[in-house]
Amino acid sequence: MTTVAGRTFGSDNHAGVHPAVLTALASVNSGDAVAYGEDAITEAAIARLCAAAGARTGYLVFNGTGANMLALSLLLRPYEAVICAETSHLNVDECGAPERVLGCKLLPIPALDGKLTPDLIATRLSGVGDEHRVQPRVVQLAQATELGTCYSLTELRRIRDFGRAHGLLIYLDGARIANAAAHLGCSLADIAACADVLSFGGTKNGALGVEAVLVMTGGLDAGAQYHRKQLMQLASKMRFLAAQVDALLDGDRWLVTARHANDMASRLAIALADVAGVRLAHPVQSNGVFTEVSRALADRLLRDWSIQEWSETADGKRCVLRWMTAFDTTVEEVESLVAAVSRAAADSEARTAG
Amino acid sequence: MTTVAGRTFGSDNHAGVHPAVLTALASVNSGDAVAYGEDAITEAAIARLCAAAGARTGYLVFNGTGANMLALSLLLRPYEAVICAETSHLNVDECGAPERVLGCKLLPIPALDGKLTPDLIATRLSGVGDEHRVQPRVVQLAQATELGTCYSLTELRRIRDFGRAHGLLIYLDGARIANAAAHLGCSLADIAACADVLSFGGTKNGALGVEAVLVMTGGLDAGAQYHRKQLMQLASKMRFLAAQVDALLDGDRWLVTARHANDMASRLAIALADVAGVRLAHPVQSNGVFTEVSRALADRLLRDWSIQEWSETADGKRCVLRWMTAFDTTVEEVESLVAAVSRAAADSEARTAG
């Protein structure tokens, strides 16, 4: 059991729910509503979200794994595969859900800062037409990536165009799409236009628990409602998922909260980069800060904070720690964290020197 | 799009959320909490629920399909099958999730009032040991059943004993277990003791969206946490699922709400049984009332109410309609429904006579 006092910086999932989301839940809680999304509240919320993204249709689901599985279900036949970054959430952190639930093979590629490029994707196309090989069909991109980086719109468009030229569909995992839009200063539709299907994440951005699968390209949502039900993602009291979407869309709250989280990450990154013994492992382009530190410093920080050790160098001497900010992280909390890391780093250096 | 004015009687899922549940959500919304259930709130809620059921371990999930799939995942190898009533939710209303997600075959049995018996179960055991046949391993019971009936504790124990004698495990689908406990006047533990694994439903009983999978028998929860993640049922902000469980357990609210819903169903059933042209199709032992009416009356009622046509007689002349009550159904609403059905029945009879 882990009790938590104050801010953990361990995950944007450690944060609570935005007060406006709780208010929205209460506001739709009167009288009956037809279940499973056939109610006016849900239909209006989906229409709003689709309008914002330029999407044809949308489907609300419970969580990110559900969104990823539903989206890929729409795009794949049994012998088709997904090209993705080796470090992607899909490849690493879904406990093999794509393989078990979809029966599909992933074709992972080592990728700098977690970002694919047309050249990298091309390395996975050699078996096309060979009956002994799975057939690549989908390129999965995360925006922002699992390493806190973002594709520029130009980079996204190049991949989309490469995909079209090679018969590949684009699935964009948008668990942190709000952070990407905030970083790029672009609209949701700007990013969505580079995908055939994408997810829109709410949970990491102040919602209690809601994600949406948005379909951009005609013909890809055939049977989506059956897939969602089979994949255990059909909420009965759907209006309470829809209300969360509404709360995020009101006054562009999704963008405001993400911009704040990004700002806090940026502030944190600038300060940590100045601490002796701490190096930034990746560009900070959303709400995650990845720092490379010595093994000793890492051990100290892992003891004090509910954060994740991300990776370790082959020699075991240094490792990467991830710090995440959220919609409700405060400047004071960031400063307090920086002070604590600075102290730990100084101690660690002193011990090493001594 | 279906807008709803007032009570629908279409489903206990049409109801909103119990105010105490919303209050509980707000009460846990302060500060960070470690994600994915490793927080104190979740651990305490699960401990409370396990204590109430006499269960070894428990896992919170998003919805009933998720609970059914997670539970069966714990019990089945790939060549093992599930014996169930032909009318069960598992067989009819999961859109083939057991087959797709678990790859398992169901062995459905026509069963009076939706209830299995040892004799019925025995009819499905003939292929044991034959490599051409799936091997029966699990008996799935719903308590209450999809037809609103309940097994008595004696009936449950007979099935459990039969199962033990024949190497069969019992999975009890408890989406409406609260209604069953209220009907039987027994404890949660009394029912749970007849199962190897069961689900405890919250959503149909005032929660926003939470179900629990409870493991009664040692050794059956190996790897449950991985199954839950793969099956897309791992909530990141788990404390908000746990808070719902707490709200239902406080002051035995789960039982109080279910008892109220049952009382409303009972009142409705008694009144409808007196309406000319309306016949009760099954004993009313929880919060569902199944009425058999003429095709003409059914059409009229289906036009006016967001309810489900359950089944039709082979000659197409009569059909069964389902009316569900919920934790917040009022006496006035029941009376208003009865009056409306009476009017419709009288009109229908007049037209037929005329």
Place this chain on the structure above:
Amino acid sequence: MTTVAGRTFGSDNHAGVHPAVLTALASVNSGDAVAYGEDAITEAAIARLCAAAGARTGYLVFNGTGANMLALSLLLRPYEAVICAETSHLNVDECGAPERVLGCKLLPIPALDGKLTPDLIATRLSGVGDEHRVQPRVVQLAQATELGTCYSLTELRRIRDFGRAHGLLIYLDGARIANAAAHLGCSLADIAACADVLSFGGTKNGALGVEAVLVMTGGLDAGAQYHRKQLMQLASKMRFLAAQVDALLDGDRWLVTARHANDMASRLAIALADVAGVRLAHPVQSNGVFTEVSRALADRLLRDWSIQEWSETADGKRCVLRWMTAFDTTVEEVESLVAAVSRAAADSEARTAG
């Protein structure tokens, strides 16, 4: 371990391989041939078979389960289901392969003599468009059926037309299609024209082990080669499967052997029907004879013969035994069997009387 002296009548799979098939294997065994079916022998054999059936494309596989799984893979999306007779091999004797390998739900229907009709199929269409229900997409027919009966061409065409009118595809399981063609006195193409995809069985009709999946309708074989590989049905030394097909096609051997087996079954049926205490359970329209006898007589016959007890009446007093003939069954063997059954029946009756 079961050693067998002489003819078992237990299965057409108990028979050996037709000498012409062994000769054909030897005849293609010279020099190298490109593997996996890209050799001239295979391409020619498939072309011959497709010409005989009027099929667009064909795929050789190892066995009947493989043929069924490959065929259904071509026809189904994950949320689509297969309507079939409750007694079908697919439902009963594939050990749940459709559920495990394809993730698909079967919708079985009790059917007289194992034969579906449009009216029976219609009973399974009520959930169309409901996201909580699997969507019926395929009607599976076996020709001949598992109970030794055949659809007339008129019956097949009615089902095909019904299917077209309701968006259903027809998969015809032709493990014993040769016996059906022999019984109906029609061509392979006559039967095949009633299906969208069918299998052509060789193994039960004198081959060592080969079945073919034949695609009649355009657009249904997309990706078939990948499905076959994934489903473990791609033979490396394919020419030796193709040679078996050639041997069966030479001089219409497939039809000659099936006609012989049917004749032996017919002779057997006529004789057994005259034995006191033996009743034919189904019309004999291929190479299987199903006899209903008393429990006592059944026990005696099951002791003496490597045959299958097919089913038992609810009261346990009578049961159905299956007797199968094969391409190499002789008149003497049939007469010998009849004599043995007659003796056993007389003994059994004597004991009952005494």
Place this chain on the structure above:
Amino acid sequence: MTTVAGRTFGSDNHAGVHPAVLTALASVNSGDAVAYGEDAITEAAIARLCAAAGARTGYLVFNGTGANMLALSLLLRPYEAVICAETSHLNVDECGAPERVLGCKLLPIPALDGKLTPDLIATRLSGVGDEHRVQPRVVQLAQATELGTCYSLTELRRIRDFGRAHGLLIYLDGARIANAAAHLGCSLADIAACADVLSFGGTKNGALGVEAVLVMTGGLDAGAQYHRKQLMQLASKMRFLAAQVDALLDGDRWLVTARHANDMASRLAIALADVAGVRLAHPVQSNGVFTEVSRALADRLLRDWSIQEWSETADGKRCVLRWMTAFDTTVEEVESLVAAVSRAAADSEARTAG
């Protein structure tokens, strides 16, 4: 369509069937035999093979993909994963069968000459106990590997011991285990003792089509017969698979044929290594020779021979071609190939120089 004159060197699957295998097929073709392996011929052949390998139980299947899937089915729960070499047949050439059929994730590792080591395996164990990660459970080794190399017995034992220490089971893909035994000069049992489950390949070594799954460790074959049936690998006329095994075991024919194929590969390798412009890409330790040549020479050879381009260097200037020998490759054929490659290499060099 590819017609083949003489020896292709494209695959050991291009070869025909050993005459002794055809003879064996004919020798068991008299009278009935109970189907599905419950006959004396099959039981004896499996007993012989198990005795040779020191295995507890064995299961005959149709092909290598089937053997791999059945073996892994015995070892894995749904959330468990397989560590394998990136170049393994399992990862590259099964068209995603492990993912589709077993729902399991592979954890591939780049490995010199296609061989894993304890250190390499250890790199894949970091997520043990983390519910977001698949749990490594099986190490898959091919012996010989897909690159024609062999593990020494010492290397195998180190991996087995490492596996035992870390809760990992060993599956040894023995599609070419005969070639490995011939190379190492060891017994089948010596290799088998390093695995928990292994396959024994017949098809690439003179059989028409048969592989065996052999279980070395107690408790791992629970339900194997059901898995085999579901996985479409249960032959009805099993005695004809068993006869092939017998033919390979008679007089250690499996070893004699493999030794011959290895000798031809060795002779080929020695000669090709002397050709200017040809470099051996991997040690030649079985019946495959991998040569690195210029793009131009490769194109010429790929035009003339039905062989496979294995891989290409990143700059596209050189690539690796695979040459396989078989049980029936002759010295003359090898010499003829060497002469042809020498001519092509000389031409190619002349053109480059010119």
